[in-house]
Amino acid sequence: MEADSPLTNLARAALAGVAPYEPGRPIDDVRRELGIEHVIKLASNEGPYPPAPAALEAMAAAAADVRLYPDSGAWHLRDALSDHLAVPAEWILPGNGVDSLIKLLCLSVLDPGDDLAVCWPSFVSWRQGAAMMGAAIAEAELAPDGSFDLDRLREAIGPRTKLAVVVSPNNPTGAAVGRAALDDFLGTLPEHVLPVIDEAYFEYLPEGGHDAVRYAREGRSIVVMRTFSKAYALAGLRVGYMVAPPSLLGVVSRVRNAFDVNAIAQAAAIASLRDADGVLRERLDEVARERVRVAAGLVSQGLEVLPSTANFVLVRFASPAAAQAVNRALLHRGVIVRPAGPFGAPESLRITIGLPSENDELLAQMAGALVDAAASD
């Protein structure tokens, strides 16, 4: 659409500064555009394994009933999550992915002139959520390791700050804040600020990592966001949840869609929580081992890789142009990774950890892409 068309001009003033979300490129897209048959995608931090067999069975069973609307209150899913997390079901609100819950939270609490404090580079939806409401972003720098610098975040908080967001492990960098540091941060927040912990990659944290649901168990005013998209490999279904005091969930419920978590997603999420034989833990451990191997392989090619505790790593190049050249070369070699520009790191590429065979391919193709990119200089 023309930038100055009358329809564009209908947009609310707050949307002037909001760009649409740029997703990782789908495999078919790259196949079509570049005419390459074999393409792998390591761009959107999806889990590399299929969903749990029990989840696949539950999806098939739920499909038979899709003429009916789903349970709007997601009673069974909230009940299963309540058992899983040891928090009352009234403290849990499932949603159409965390991305949607972020928007709903912003829509329900931010007025123009308020602000949302967050470190940057980080997950872009938090900025979009604030911007779409005409709220300001109180931005703080990351710590050198790419994790949230909680002291700086604390300093960014002002009298109009309503939400202080901690993304940990952070996306696109992968580093997490420490448990004690998070405790201290929460202990020093002014009363008018609601802390929000985005734990989309929670399951990947090593033992001893933070578990922000713990604060909800203590009855504290906090919001925790988690998703079934990553560790549970249900990204295509769109299901996540927020844990927060019932009074806040009541406010968020005023703006949510009536049937925002579809029936198949609810069934799959419930089944995914039953990991009776410990397969999920084994797979998470394998991803962690592969992450160490991929990072070492990239470093041995002379690349700068940030420390990560999640299922992806961030590779930093000398300049945005250098990152773009390597990204192009990888695409031509059938490997889709994620340019981190929309997340505030234009000089970097974010690479999702895939299956061992995909990771081998990434490392081999990266070596070639670095040569191609240097030749195209």
Ligand SMILES: Cc1ncc(COP(=O)(O)O)c(C=O)c1O
């Ligand atoms: C930090 C972070 N939060 C939230 C999300 C959104 O997850 P979902 O798939 O549940 O919308 C992502 C997805 O990439 C993420 O990286």
